[in-house]
Amino acid sequence: MQSIVSREFFDAVFEQVQPMYMARPDGAVIYANTGYKDCFRPGINGQSEEEKLTTLPLDHLEIVRQIAETKETETRVVSVRTGKEVEHFVSRHFPIFDESDHLIAICGSFSNSTKQVNAEAKLRLEKRRFLDITRAASDWIWETDAEGRLNFVSDRVVQAVGLPPLLIKGKYLSELGIFKPEEDGSNKAEQAIARHVPFRSVPLEIQDVNGDIKIFNISGVPVFSEKGRFTGYRGTSDDITARLLAEDEALSSKVDLEQAINEITNKNIQLEVTARKAVESARAKNTFLANMSHELRTPLNAIIGFAEVIGLETFGPISDKYREYVGDILNSGKHLLSLIEDILDIARIESDKIPIEIVTTPLGGMVRDALVLVQTHAEEKNLDLSEIKIDKNVNLAVDPTRCLQILVNIIGNAVKFTPQRGKIGLECHIVDDTYADITIWDTGPGIPEEDQDKIFEAFKQAHEGVYSRGTDGVGLGLTLSLKLAQLMGGNISVESSLSTGSRFTVRLCLADENTA
Template identity: 45%
Template sequence: FQGEEGGALADAAMAARRAFREQLFEMSTSSGETRLFHLSGVPVFDPDTGDFQGYRGAGMDVTDRIMARREADEIRHNLENTLEELTNKNVQLDIASVEAANALRVKNDFLAAMSHELRTPLNAIIGFAEAMSMEVFGKLNDQYRSYSNDILKAGRHLLGLINDVLDVAVLENNRISIDLEPVPLRDVIDAALNLVIMRANKKHLDTSGVKVSGDWVVMVDVRRAVQIFVNLFSNAVKFTPDHGKIGVDVEETGDGQIAVTVWDNGIGIPEEKQHLVFEKFQQITDHVYSRREEGTGLGLHISRHLARRMGGDITLESREGEGSRFTVFLPLKAD
């Protein structure tokens, strides 16, 4: 019985009494199993009369080889289909990635534009509130003086939030400019502390530990380095109870960097929440801070970005109820 793959050619050859070679035939065994053979044959004719007497030839069982080839073809076909599906999915992912990047860029551009637009009138509000608080235009009674101080405090707070949002937009669009220059570490720490010392004094915090005794010189963008430490000192002041302590430890790491640790003996951060501290819009932990202190939750996120852009980093060690240690790694000026 001829199989589909070899039947037509073999039929034509035998009808014309011609030889055929390696044509595929299906044959059934006595047990009913179908086997595949490659058969080759030549016609046999009576030497006297020339009458066709049949074919003489040989065959080879190729069942296993043919089945293996068919299985390989099926596997290849399935792999080709899978590859096509993966290619299509990759194209879709690429499109989604581009769309997400475009959406992020549009969002950040919008935030940056809105931040600029909001700061202009806000600066005017803060300026007039400062003038009123200083009684530049004349004496105020106690109630109006209190109102002007509230306006000034709220305006400065709002300006800080807007600045944080603008910084995030600029950072995520890689538009921030970092200008490294050699600066005494002591100058950076002193400048940052001066901006928060009034809040620390108001809570009667011991800040005597905030000092840099060595003459280390770091390679940083001065404004951004001060911004980092202002944020860390602000958090230390904010989350340390009255009459608590904040301080600074400094240690060279031996790899061309210096580790500057801002520590406090405040409320600390639970271990299971510490992985959130550098995420955007996180106020470290709702359980600990319970949003008692206002803010965007962007300060630490921005600070780590800035530290890394300057070739450093920020890490955290903390125990709930015992305080926190934020360590800033900064590059030292080469000798």
């Protein structure tokens, strides 16, 4: 009866405590309360419930055997899965000795620490999250005590300033570098620290161990205890060295760009002034040429008219010698009048005042008319003009007067510069049913390649070959012809060599009826 009461009393007492067990040194279970059985379910798979109650789990059995050898207390954190969750326990296992100091049993008790373990795990996760965010938001973080001395600096300070946190702790922020002063000379960060108020983005210039200067934006907030006592500052630091260098480079580039723009603007102004002066000069030149042409033509026409009257012997006969002189006066006057007309035409073209009237004009008729005008001079030199002809019906879209002027100028040049008994011809080719290429060729000595571009410039002649200064003319015929051809939508080109003569090609537009 006494043993039963004692057992019931024993069970009543230990059922109220945390999970516990008592086992012999060999691992046989002496006693396990309900809490232990529910949490750890002693025994192995395949054992009956009675057998399970006499056997410890393997990890607990390992602890019992270790204590049996060492006779020392063991404290461990163990975990067990209960359904979908895992529970954590802080366990204490200790030996029990008899009066003779012999080990007779080992007892273990388990305190549920699941909430604490989970809280610590969550705290570690939050701490890690905080550090990740802090690293992403700043280069390094810092903390000071109430005196302003650094008592914590994150590890990334090594990358920033080249010193480990151990060598920085205990220093003031002002000992790390120099705070950039405000415009009035005050120090925003030091003023804020003295008043225990936040400060933000104050540049701190730090020289690292390599002698390189780095600039950091320092931000901090004051920290107070629960009782409101100031305990220090916490803050962040961002390296803005690269950004400031980029801003300086951008500012320098902006200044350079502004200077370049100013220079370009000044040059544009100078160009506008120069262009305005050039326009005014051109206008003045054209006005002068037009006035001079008019003033010269009036007396020339009188000279030509009087010479013709004298040559006709209207008021009486004259001697042969005077007749020769009158002929020279008449020819010279006509030549000079033609030259003045060319100068006036060029002036009109440059001032866009020359009239151009495009009509359908047969090419054959204009070639015959041009041939008549140069026939006399050609016969004097015994030139063969039999190849100047048009065998097909070609209609041009041109100003007839100006087109005839071009043909007379180019054929006339060929007659003028082709030596005695030479030959001159004309060819016509249709290009893309749009243009007619009219080529006048001669058997003269040709034009050097280096002088071929010069012959189309006003008052320019080649210094060698057929266009030398020894020949009559001042170099306006080809200039005027090219400008007239371009006004009518065409062009003039030349091919020449000193051995084969010259080929001048006039390209003019075809009339629509040629392509209908």
